Amino acid sequence: MSDTFFSAPAHWHWLVVLYFFLGGIAGGSYALAALVTLFGRGAHRTLERVGYHVAFFALLPCPALLIADLDRPERFWHLFWMSQRGGPMFKWWSPISIGSWALLAFGVFATLSLLAVRGEHHPTGWLQVFALLRRGLAGKIIAVFGGFLALFTAGYTGVLLSVTNRPIWADTPLLGLLFALSAAATSSAVLLILLRRGETASRAWLERMERASAALELGALALLVVWLGPVSRVWFGVWGLALLGFALGGIVVPLVIARRAAVLASALLVAGGLVLRAVIVLSSEAIPKTGV
Amino acid sequence: MTEPVGFFTDTTVCIGCKACEVACKQWNELGATAGGQNELSGMSYDNTRRLDGEHWRHVKFIEQFSPDRSEARWLMMSDVCKHCVQAGCLEVCPVGAIVRTEFDTVVIQSDACIGCRACLPACPFGVIDINPVTHTAQKCTLCYDRLQAGLVPACAQACPTASIQFGPIADLKKRAAARVEQLHAQGEKRAYIYGDESILGGLNAFYLLVDKPEVYGLPSAPALPTKRLWLSSLFTAAGATLMGLFGLISLRTRRENKP
Numbered sequence A: 001m002s003d004t005f006f007s008a009p010a011h012w013h014w015l016v017v018l019y020f021f022l023g024g025i026a027g028g029s030y031a032l033a034a035l036v037t038l039f040g041r042g043a044h045r046t047l048e049r050v051g052y053h054v055a056f057f058a059l060l061p062c063p064a065l066l067i068a069d070l071d072r073p074e075r076f077w078h079l080f081w082m083s084q085r086g087g088p089m090f091k092w093w094s095p096i097s098i099g100s101w102a103l104l105a106f107g108v109f110a111t112l113s114l115l116a117v118r119g120e121h122h123p124t125g126w127l128q129v130f131a132l133l134r135r136g137l138a139g140k141i142i143a144v145f146g147g148f149l150a151l152f153t154a155g156y157t158g159v160l161l162s163v164t165n166r167p168i169w170a171d172t173p174l175l176g177l178l179f180a181l182s183a184a185a186t187s188s189a190v191l192l193i194l195l196r197r198g199e200t201a202s203r204a205w206l207e208r209m210e211r212a213s214a215a216l217e218l219g220a221l222a223l224l225v226v227w228l229g230p231v232s233r234v235w236f237g238v239w240g241l242a243l244l245g246f247a248l249g250g251i252v253v254p255l256v257i258a259r260r261a262a263v264l265a266s267a268l269l270v271a272g273g274l275v276l277r278a279v280i281v282l283s284s285e286a287i288p289k290t291g292v
Numbered sequence B: 001m002t003e004p005v006g007f008f009t010d011t012t013v014c015i016g017c018k019a020c021e022v023a024c025k026q027w028n029e030l031g032a033t034a035g036g037q038n039e040l041s042g043m044s045y046d047n048t049r050r051l052d053g054e055h056w057r058h059v060k061f062i063e064q065f066s067p068d069r070s071e072a073r074w075l076m077m078s079d080v081c082k083h084c085v086q087a088g089c090l091e092v093c094p095v096g097a098i099v100r101t102e103f104d105t106v107v108i109q110s111d112a113c114i115g116c117r118a119c120l121p122a123c124p125f126g127v128i129d130i131n132p133v134t135h136t137a138q139k140c141t142l143c144y145d146r147l148q149a150g151l152v153p154a155c156a157q158a159c160p161t162a163s164i165q166f167g168p169i170a171d172l173k174k175r176a177a178a179r180v181e182q183l184h185a186q187g188e189k190r191a192y193i194y195g196d197e198s199i200l201g202g203l204n205a206f207y208l209l210v211d212k213p214e215v216y217g218l219p220s221a222p223a224l225p226t227k228r229l230w231l232s233s234l235f236t237a238a239g240a241t242l243m244g245l246f247g248l249i250s251l252r253t254r255r256e257n258k259p
Helices: A013-040 A045-059 A062-069 A073-079 A095-121 A124-136 A134-163 A175-194 A202-233 A236-259 A262-285 B019-027 B087-092 B146-148 B153-156 B169-184 B225-257
Strands: B007-008 B059-067 B074-079 B098-100 B107-110 B164-168 B191-192 B204-211
Touching: A013 A062, A013 A095, A013 A134, A013 A175, A013 A202, A013 A262, A013 B225, A045 A095, A045 A175, A045 A202, A045 B007, A062 A073, A062 A095, A073 B153, A095 A124, A095 A134, A124 A134, A124 B019, A134 A175, A134 A262, A134 B225, A175 A202, A175 A262, A175 B225, A202 A236, A202 A262, A236 A262, B007 B074, B007 B169, B019 B059, B019 B153, B074 B204, B087 B098, B087 B107, B087 B225, B153 B164, B164 B169, B169 B191, B169 B204
Parallel strands: B007 B204
Antiparallel strands: B007 B164, B059 B074, B098 B107, B191 B204
């Protein structure tokens, strides 16, 4: 038996699952938009605009979800400022600490990018000043730093689970990889749904991203089960069925029907991303501390 | 810093009286579970069942019976926070609420804790839980307030058989080694110390056991959660880089194919 079975559950439930899911979509959408901002040579204006919008609005509820999940929500500021000694609170080796700062910084960049694309799209009124943020070096710098923070937000949640002593989470280093791939798949799927009448070039690129990330995700999931070895026995039962449902309905079926029913395929991929995170988080939470 | 102190718990002399549990609850003013309602476990003579936010001491009953119940073996062990030299809870706490004291013990400062519950799954022994009154993570403080006043922790003072012994670590280690030797001489060859330097740099609350750690509900090779940080991060970064590169290449390929 793995030593992880002697630890106690964290009581992380649906609020955390939902945050992992939305954080993945926000991070993925921003990263995709930033990639075409940097290397798309202006050929994907709609994709950039929609991508930055999705990033902002998917990120918007995340801090509220996390604060609501605290047992002492009114003390959330202790994450940023040492409550007793004063001074900034930062521990790079604590995933929640570095994640809180990353979320804050990503929020700033997501807001700047949203204002910039809105300013560009509505060239009259006060918003137009922000269009400057899209031009020249400023635009590149925002895309580079924002894109990095977006990828961090999409992936660190898996690392956070692994930096514990819980069954499944601590028994594999692959959760961050799996969540990052899922973030790429779910966000390209969301963007494809929103851009279903968008530019052909953008759609073709997103479709390639969607399929590649979904296929890699399936591979990562298979590797995860092998890596867990005997620990994966905890999935015998309802959790295993849910995971199988995710692998088939959330990856295989969308890959097969992508050409015939693109919107349905994308919708299934997005739903799969939620199921994946729910199974990973809740199946470990359901294991009580081993008694004697 | 004063001398490191801790507990040496000799499970062979524990009689399961739970005086330590009661003394702990009284001194630390921990409330009764479920408003004092009598809740039976239904599967054991032990009704506390586990350490949590309002049980900082727990006397485990290991009840082993043969299928026809003609033979029985009872092991008792007063469990507590191990005050690890390398403490996982302290490392993962994002607000610095968990500190190491001048006595080399590990204490959660309740007024700084935000209740994010990162320390609960980080502890390899599953010691910490949320206290339903304060809504913060709580566990044994090794009676920090009593130590500062020069007193012995409440549980050790209450223990009627000296199963729980308190003192400077160096002193306790000598006593533990002598006790193991004594038991070996008496024919109890299985006796050994759980919690020397090989486990998380040493447990400041260590045990004398007479069976495998798992039998007592203890991990045989507990690990620091943060030791998993690098490999996990590396895989994640590799995944993100892979998708980024794929995105970049597929953007360029499309352009080249254009007339």
